[in-house]
Amino acid sequence: xxAPPAGLPRLLTGIDPDGPLSLQxxxxxxxxxxxxxRARRRSSPLIEELERAGLLGRGGAGFPxxxxxxxxxxxxxxxIVLVNGVEAEPLSEKDRALLERLPHLVLDGAVLSxxxxxxxxxxxxxxxxxxxxxxxxxxxxxxxxxxxxxxxxVPDAYLAGQETALASYLSGGQLRPTFTPPRPAQQGVDxxxxxVNNVETLAHVALIARHGAGWFRALGTEQQPGSGLVTVxxxxxxxxxxxxxYGSPLRGLLDAAGGVSEPVQGVLVGGYAGAWLAxxxxxxxxxxxxxxxxxxxxxxxxxxxxxxxxxxxxxETAELAGWMASQSSRQCGPCVHGLDALAGEIAAVAEGYGAxxxxxxxxxxxxxxxxxxxxxxxxxxxxxxxxxxxxxxAPQFEQHARHGACAACARPGELVLPSWRLPEPLGGRAxxx
Amino acid sequence: VSRRVRVNPIACxxxxxxxxxxxxxxxxxxWGYPIVDGRRLDGELLEHARMAAKSCPVFAVLVEEE
Numbered sequence: 103x104x105a106p107p108a109g110l111p112r113l114l115t116g117i118d119p120d121g122p123l124s125l126q127x128x129x130x131x132x133x134x135x136x137x138x139x140r141a142r143r144r145s146s147p148l149i150e151e152l153e154r155a156g157l158l159g160r161g162g163a164g165f166p167x168x169x170x171x172x173x174x175x176x177x178x179x180x181x182i183v184l185v186n187g188v189e190a191e192p193l194s195e196k197d198r199a200l201l202e203r204l205p206h207l208v209l210d211g212a213v214l215s216x217x218x219x220x221x222x223x224x225x226x227x228x229x230x231x232x233x234x235x236x237x238x239x240x241x242x243x244x245x246x247x248x249x250x251x252x253x254x255x256v257p258d259a260y261l262a263g264q265e266t267a268l269a270s271y272l273s274g275g276q277l278r279p280t281f282t283p284p285r286p287a288q289q290g291v292d293x294x295x296x297x298v299n300n301v302e303t304l305a306h307v308a309l310i311a312r313h314g315a316g317w318f319r320a321l322g323t324e325q326q327p328g329s330g331l332v333t334v335x336x337x338x339x340x341x342x343x344x345x346x347x348y349g350s351p352l353r354g355l356l357d358a359a360g361g362v363s364e365p366v367q368g369v370l371v372g373g374y375a376g377a378w379l380a381x382x383x384x385x386x387x388x389x390x391x392x393x394x395x396x397x398x399x400x401x402x403x404x405x406x407x408x409x410x411x412x413x414x415x416x417x418e419t420a421e422l423a424g425w426m427a428s429q430s431s432r433q434c435g436p437c438v439h440g441l442d443a444l445a446g447e448i449a450a451v452a453e454g455y456g457a458x459x460x461x462x463x464x465x466x467x468x469x470x471x472x473x474x475x476x477x478x479x480x481x482x483x484x485x486x487x488x489x490x491x492x493x494x495x496a497p498q499f500e501q502h503a504r505h506g507a508c509a510a511c512a513r514p515g516e517l518v519l520p521s522w523r524l525p526e527p528l529g530g531r532a533x534x535x
Numbered sequence: 536v537s538r539r540v541r542v543n544p545i546a547c548x549x550x551x552x553x554x555x556x557x558x559x560x561x562x563x564x565x566w567g568y569p570i571v572d573g574r575r576l577d578g579e580l581l582e583h584a585r586m587a588a589k590s591c592p593v594f595a596v597l598v599e600e601e
Contacts, residue, residue, distance in 0.1 A: 281543045434544035435568035471564050477545045 104133040106313035110321070111345045112329045113305050117203050122238040125245040128206035135210055136311050144175060148218040152307065154315035156327045161186055161263065161300030162373065162403045163479075164391065167307065170297060173287035174219045177295035181221040184272070184291055185212050187228045187235065187301045188256055188263030191373040191403040192518045196331035197301040199343040201228065201235035204305065205242035209251065211304025214311050216249055219297055227254045227268055258522045260374075260429035264478050265290075265298040267431070277525055278431040279478035302331050302404075322348040326390045330401065334359040336408035336516060337366055348401070352379075352387040355406065365411035368494055372402030374422060374517075375483025377490035381411075398490055407517070414510035416502045418517055419491040420445070420452040425519040426484035432524075437481040440472025444488060451499060454506025461503065465492065536600045537575040540584045544568070546595035553596045556587040569596075 107115050116123060116131035123131070153168035174181050185208065189197040200208050212224045226243075228236045236255055243251045254272055256262050262271075264279050269290035271277040290296025299307075306328060310318050319327045326348040332355065335341050339360025346355055352369070356362060366381045377399035379387060387393065391400045409415060427441035447465050455461075465488075473485040492499060502508065540560050542553070549567035559580055560572045576584050576598070588596040 279545075281545050435547060435549055435566055436544065436564065439566040439568075471570070475544060475568070475570075477543070 104131070104312075106309075106317050108320075110329060110347065112309060112321075113200070113204070113207065113302070113331060114343075114345045117199075119203075122203055122205055122242065125206055125242070128204070128210075132207070132210075132309070133312060135213065145172065146175075146218040148214055148307070148311055149175075151310055151315050155310045155318040156315075156325075157303065157306055157310060157318065158326060159300055160302035160306070160330060160404070161265075162191070162375070164400070164402075167299065167303055170287060170299065171215060171219055173285070174221075174295045174297045177288045179289075179294050181216075181219045181295040181297065182291050183212050183216045183219070183221045183224040184265075184269065184286070184296050184298045185224060185226040185301060185304060186263055186265065186268060186298050187226055187232070187239070188268060189232065189301070189403075190229060190258070190260050190263040190522075191405060192260075192520055193333060193335045193405045193407055194373060194403045195333045196343045196404055198232050198235050199331070200301050200305055201226075201232070202238045205238050206245075207305045207308050208301050209239075209242055209246060210311075211299070211307035212251070213246075213249060214307055215297055215299065215304065219295075221249075221297065223250045223252070225252050225254050225272060225291065227256050227272065229262060230255055230258050257525045258520065259431075259524045260426075260522060261431050261478070261480060261524070264480070266478065269296055269298065278433055279476075279480075281477045323390050323392065325392050326401075330404060332389070332401075332404040332406055334406045334408070335518075336370075337363050337410040338408050339363045346389055348390040349388050349393065352384055352389055352406070355389060356384065356408070362408060363410075367409045367411045367413065367415055370405070370407040370409065370487075371397075371399040373405040374426060375479070375487055376400070376402050376405065377486060378409075378415075378494040380494050398486070398493075409516060412510060413513065413516045414508055415491065415495040415498045416452045416508075417511045418515055419488065419495070420448045421515050421519060422491075422517055423448045423484065423488050425517075426480075426487070429522065430480060431478075434476040434481070436472055436475035440468055440475075440481060441484055444468050444472065444485070448488065452502050452507065452511070454502055454504065462492070462499075538581060538584070538598055538600050539573050539575055540571060540587070541573070541597045541599050542569050542571050543595045543597060546593045548593050548595070550592050552590045552592070553587040556590060557583045560584065561587070 157167040158164045266280040269286045286296040322328045369379045423445040427445040469485045473482045554561045561569045
């Protein structure tokens with residue numbers, strides 16, 4: 103048995119910048135896959151350990167991992183495990199890093215979870231643009247024996263990683279969210295009880311199974327235990343994927359990323375559904391949901407984007423609002439109409455059309471009409487990011503409402519907004535063995 | 536058991552019948568989509584909710600038990 107890593111890194115232990123860790127190297131670093139007794143009717147030793155560990159899902163929603171496994175066990179039918187490696191949050195690179203460099207850590211977690219819920223099949227879903235990750239997973243699958251592991255490549259779209267959309271697509275349907283219930287745990291891929299877990303969540307499962315809940319809880323906070331991967335992007339000297347203990351200071355993470363590379367205006371926490379913090383808050387911010395809640399923020403997908411002072415926050419917000427509207431799967435009326443209208447209003451404020459107060463009142467009203475009224479959380483996330491930008495950058499919005507476009511508006515945007523379109527409503531099962 | 540009305544927003548096509556049949560729980564937004572008040576339904580309201588569910592042309596109105 104290898105000694106468990108004390109402190110950090112945990113997941114990123116043994117990472118090789120030159121390529122994926124082979125199965126042999128992976129076992130050398132972490133030890134062999136532990137043998138855990140098989141699933142019983144209502145639980146399994148792994149589920150109990152995950153419960154004690156308090157592991158929360160790392161795809162954004164932060165749902166307790168043990169509960170998901172329990173829901174799959176409780177459902178009728180032949181379970182299947184779906185590894186969500188879609189990572190459609192544009193600035194996030196953590197899942198890609200795991201799939202590209204440490205595929206066996208992820209596959210260990212998937213195989214252990216499959217045994218815990220009694221599944222005989224695992225699908226690893228990777229987004230089209232992450233070609234190298236797909237190659238790495240394919241190679242890793244080839245090195246392993248045991249239960250059936252399949253790679254599935256899904257189209258690029260912001261909602262491609264939404265678990266009901268993913269399950270629908272892999273069942274031959276559309277890559278669009280579905281109405282719940284049923285949740286995938288009840289009826290997912292091919293209507294089978296489907297355990298959908300984020301790549302990073304499964305990597306933690308692989309280590310908790312080896313070292314136990316007590317070890318896991320030695321880092322992090324009581325409510326949000328363990329370590330987590332974050333992607334630092336924007337105005338820092340060394341952007342990239344870092345492993346942190348939850349509850350550690352944002353300042354420390356930015357220092358680890360080489361420090362800010364120029365004067366900073368604010369930080370977007372979580373991802374494009376996340377919340378902005380003004381630069382003055384950096385020094386007092388800790389990286390865990392309970393601490394971030396005061397600022398209306400949460401870790402979500404773990405993206406930390408640093409916006410440079412020289413950029414136009416209003417322009418970035420307007421472009422992000424337009425992009426989030428473009429990524430609606432256009433199924434639910436309030437999401438389609440609400441996000442389009444909000445994007446239009448914000449664009450008008452950015453250009454300085456109309457008085458500020460009526461425009462802001464209309465934005466508030468549209469926001470409350472849009473959030474919470476879709477089949478999935480997309481409208482809620484888009485509204486959350488937009489309202490937090492209005493709060494955080496109030497002086498900049500005021501400036502725009504009065505004087506229109508600023509000098510910085512002409513610069514290219516800092517946020518990455520890929521030109522993704524949902525595929526036509528012709529589902530297809532895009533599995534590669 | 537308590538019952539509440541819920542709308543499937545994917546199925547909903549803004550026909551608006553539900554808001555006419557159950558105005559105590561459903562109003563329409565500026566695009567014609569239902570804004571649902573999820574408080575429990577009792578007595579007559581429950582009857583109206585069931586009528587709204589039956590009358591929806593796309594079966595988007597649901598009366599859910601919990």
